[in-house]
Amino acid sequence: MTVILNQSFTGISIGAVLLLIALGLTLTFGQMGVINMAHGEFIMAGAYTTYVLQKSISSAGVSLLVALPVAFLVAGAMGALLEWLLIRRLYTRPLDTLLVTWGVSLMLQQLARDVFGAPNVQTAAPDVLTGNISLGGGVTFASSRLFILGLALLSVLALTLILKLTPLGRRIRAVVQNRDLAEVSGIATGRVDRVTFFIGSGLAGVAGVALTLVGPIGPTMGTNYIVDAFLVVVVGGIGQLKGSVITAFALGVLQSVLEYSTTVSVAKVIVLVAIVAFLQWRPQGLYTLRTRSLA
């Protein structure tokens, strides 16, 4: 029982990290059809923001809390800039966005190397997040993981509220469902695109802050997660928030259960095979968007 509880928690916490990263992708890849390979570098930007803030604010707890909104703004601004400079010219050529953003991602990695140095760096976690919460009987939940889980759920909640309840959210959904119709209805689709990109990239920045609690910060840290995050979005159903949430946690738990009974690399292989099999059965993913568009 202890094992099951501990393992489920580990799985859920892996899922929470995946979800934080996939959330932004659900917007930019799922809703806008842009394959943004630089998403991982926005994660890195968020992590380095945390590092810089910790250097200037001595208290680890305060700097972490300040880092969350600042990282959102920094990564969001980078995303909006990328959209304005390059991506908006490529909306009709989705495959080209892959190459362009991959190039941008390599440039950003090199930039980070030049600014922060090649060796990876670490931040100190606030004391409250270095321990764990014990439920007795050997069941322990790591505090940092609980924090990340909370952060992921809050982000989902915030994103859902924005999409469902705000005028901006209505406009985003309208553009996603039928861009031309939205345009003739008087929605400034270009601006909606940029704001969507800002939010999606900002969420990657928040994911970066969370990752500083797990491991080291380095120029290539985003690449560790980007493929898994794309898998979450594809399996969940492109553009489906609900699908991403379910898939992230399912993959996390599946991965950790398999890791427990086999080894890390075998578990990875089985998960990938399972994903391939799933996509054969349901190529459209877990959920699909019903639209009135003709495409």
Added chain:
Amino acid sequence: MSGLSISRRGLLAGISAIGASATLSACGAKTGSDTSSGSAATADTSGDTVKVGLLNSLSGTMAISEVTVHNSLLLAIKEINAAGGVLGKKLKPISQDGASDWPTFAEKAEALITDDKVVATFGCWTSASRKAVKPVFERYKSLLFYPVQYEGLEQSPYIFYIGATTNQQIVPALDYLKKQGLTKLYLVGSDYVFPRTANKIIKAYAKANGMEVVGEDYAPLGSTEFGTIVNKVKDSGADAVFNTLNGDSNVAFFKEYKSSGLTAKSMPVLSVSIAEEEVKSIGTQYLEDQLTAWNYYETTPGAANTKFVAAYQAAYGKDKPTSDPMEAAYISVYLWKEMVEKAGSFDVAKVKAASDGIELDAPEGKVTVDGVTQHVYKTARIGKVGSDGLITEVWNSGKPIKPDPYLKGYSWASGLS
């Protein structure tokens, strides 16, 4: 939205393109140009200076460790130059970045030998990088001085192994754990050659010495997800963890270890790849009281070490620690200098012939080169991480141990190589 229908295929194309490029670079290590095979390197010793190659990861996951080795190599070269050089010639260091990528190491090694015409090369950290450059040094008959402890079972005529081999580090570490009554071990390592070979040796030792290996797990190099592995360790009922993780995976592992409630008291971790520099950057709070096995610590007593620590900190900063691989790198340049001076020549064959019995009063104590195995006699030391981030010795072997890379002196090790 026609964009959406194409994007999954686009994504798969992208992922497979990246996968393909990764595979290409992984197996794209230069297997040698057909013209150069068998030819000896033509080191350039004609001028007032001779070039020496420094080959370390200055970027990537291993940079956390290898930059310090690079620094101490530069320090030794600077000191030797200040004292008049080697055979009257000043040394000119040529640095190459292996970038934590084994094929890159092989390429840069070849560049150092053929383009820069270095007289000797110092560097490499991971066994994977050493295995990648080994054929290059053997093909060009050029010398590599390797400064890090490794898994043994290797002996190249063109490599001098200045770090410990298994019987000078892992076997004494196992002896120590056994003496403490910690006989149930969990093995955690990075997924590449050193941890896998080291664990093979540990399992053979355990079987012959009444110890039990209750679990064994490998994480990809650079991996940062240790939740499940730590859960497995926790449930295994082990007395201690034998840690052969390399690079900054250790950061993630020890963070997870601490937050799961495991401590050095409840289940000590003995690490063979974490030295003072890593302790500092991982965070002392995660490592306090954990065990390490090395041949040298910053706190090792002796005049030679006091001088080395002072010189290093004068060059790189008062707060910079020194570590075992740094010390081995530092003395590797001096050992090479002694060999060259005894040989009276930079010629590789003559240097090799002169190597046997070369002695040095090193920061770690007396070291002697064994000309047969091209390894070094070294004292084994077990240490404990203190709250100040320094490691203090809790046990040592008393005298330098003769290197035995193939563990010929241990009956349980027969059949390992």
